[in-house]
Amino acid sequence: MNEASGRAEDRADGGRALTAAAFIPGLAHLRRGRRRAGLSLLGLALAMLAVLAFSFDRVASTFTAGRVDYWVAMLTLAGTLAAAWGVSLRAEWGRPRQRAEGTSQWAIAWREFNRNRVAVLGLFLMCGLYLATLLAPYLTSYEPNAIGDIAATRHLPPSLDHLMGTDKFGRDVFTRVLYGARISLSIGFVAVSISVTLGTVVGAVSGYFGGAVDTVLMRFVDMLISFPRLVLLITVIALFEPSIFTVIVVLGLTLWPATARIVRGEVLSLREREFVEAARALGLASPRIIFRHIVPNVLGPVIVAATLGLGNIILIEAGLSFLGLSVQPPTPSWGNIIDGGREYLVQAWWVSTFPGLAIVVTVVAFNLIGDGLRDALDPRLRI
Numbered sequence: 001m002n003e004a005s006g007r008a009e010d011r012a013d014g015g016r017a018l019t020a021a022a023f024i025p026g027l028a029h030l031r032r033g034r035r036r037a038g039l040s041l042l043g044l045a046l047a048m049l050a051v052l053a054f055s056f057d058r059v060a061s062t063f064t065a066g067r068v069d070y071w072v073a074m075l076t077l078a079g080t081l082a083a084a085w086g087v088s089l090r091a092e093w094g095r096p097r098q099r100a101e102g103t104s105q106w107a108i109a110w111r112e113f114n115r116n117r118v119a120v121l122g123l124f125l126m127c128g129l130y131l132a133t134l135l136a137p138y139l140t141s142y143e144p145n146a147i148g149d150i151a152a153t154r155h156l157p158p159s160l161d162h163l164m165g166t167d168k169f170g171r172d173v174f175t176r177v178l179y180g181a182r183i184s185l186s187i188g189f190v191a192v193s194i195s196v197t198l199g200t201v202v203g204a205v206s207g208y209f210g211g212a213v214d215t216v217l218m219r220f221v222d223m224l225i226s227f228p229r230l231v232l233l234i235t236v237i238a239l240f241e242p243s244i245f246t247v248i249v250v251l252g253l254t255l256w257p258a259t260a261r262i263v264r265g266e267v268l269s270l271r272e273r274e275f276v277e278a279a280r281a282l283g284l285a286s287p288r289i290i291f292r293h294i295v296p297n298v299l300g301p302v303i304v305a306a307t308l309g310l311g312n313i314i315l316i317e318a319g320l321s322f323l324g325l326s327v328q329p330p331t332p333s334w335g336n337i338i339d340g341g342r343e344y345l346v347q348a349w350w351v352s353t354f355p356g357l358a359i360v361v362t363v364v365a366f367n368l369i370g371d372g373l374r375d376a377l378d379p380r381l382r383i
Contacts, residue, residue: 076135180337187244199259267294311366
């Protein structure tokens with residue numbers, strides 16, 4: 001009798017918890033002792049609800065504005081809220097048939113990464129930054145390139161109306177930093193994708209075949225590395241009209257040699273392993289062996305290189321924008337915003353300071369993630 005009543009109480013308690021989880025994201029995780037996940041989901045949901053509450057007019061205008069960035073912000077807001085509630089409900093519903101903790105290498109790496117609080121902080125900063133850029137139309141009521149009464153609005157200091165002040169044309173710096181983040185982060189992401197893909201292919205082919213193929217490819221890589229990177233970038237970009245497409249292509253095609261050397265070193269070790277010998281014995285073609293069996297085993301170092309490379313590319317792009325060789329005004333990027341305020345550092349310090357701080361925070365966040373991934377994916381560093 002007591003056992004039956006106990007089961008009934010457990011079912012009732014589960015029903016109440018499920019009802020609460022339906023309205024409070026993260027509650028299911030908090031009840032099970034997963035404080036970090038629970039507080040993260042709760043904070044994420046509260047942040048999205050705050051954006052919805054304080055920007056309700058702009059959210060409602062999405063249906064009449066007819067602008068792509070407004071629809072992107074709407075989908076981001078709705079998708080983030082749905083994900084927060086969905087993860088919380090899944091955690092509560094999945095309790096009766098909870099599976100054993102994963103023991104794959106990726107599951108172990110994720111647990112190791114999650115134990116690194118500094119790396120997790122970097123991940124939170126990165127996610128917050130990407131969310132802010134996608135929600136930019138809802139976070140500010142100004143347009144990034146709108147110019148009004150210059151005499152009355154130029155170089156206004158930070159205030160509640162202009163959180164980061166205004167520039168020499170009276171444009172809101174906070175708005176331009178948000179929209180500039182889209183440019184800088186997009187260039188970094190696409191350029192890193194090109195660089196990592198090309199470097200992985202070249203490094204895998206060079207390491208697997210060896211001999212003359214390895215010699216030719218690695219000498220070409222050494223030649224590219226020997227050139228001063230900034231001088232090479234400036235020379236190539238100066239030959240073409242500066243644009244976002246040109247910057248992405250040039251950065252992606254000039255920063256891959258480091259990844260190629262990393263992948264080559266890993267492949268030189270892997271090609272002698274038993275599973276590669278078995279694949280050869282089965283008569284598998286070399287491309288299949290490389291891309292189906294070897295490349296998946298070198299993804300750890302590649303992911304680390306890509307994460308660290310993102311911060312490096314953002315810095316390079318900002319430097320090129322500062323020199324006028326990247327994104328051209330009035331399109332905002334962090335580099336050209338800093339360049340626009342360098343003549344007024346004394347009387348209008350905020351114009352260059354805030355985009356500079358955004359670059360620092362972003363690069364530090366990516367470097368923290370990269371360091372955390374390096375430690376998590378290296379078995380020799382696990383205790």
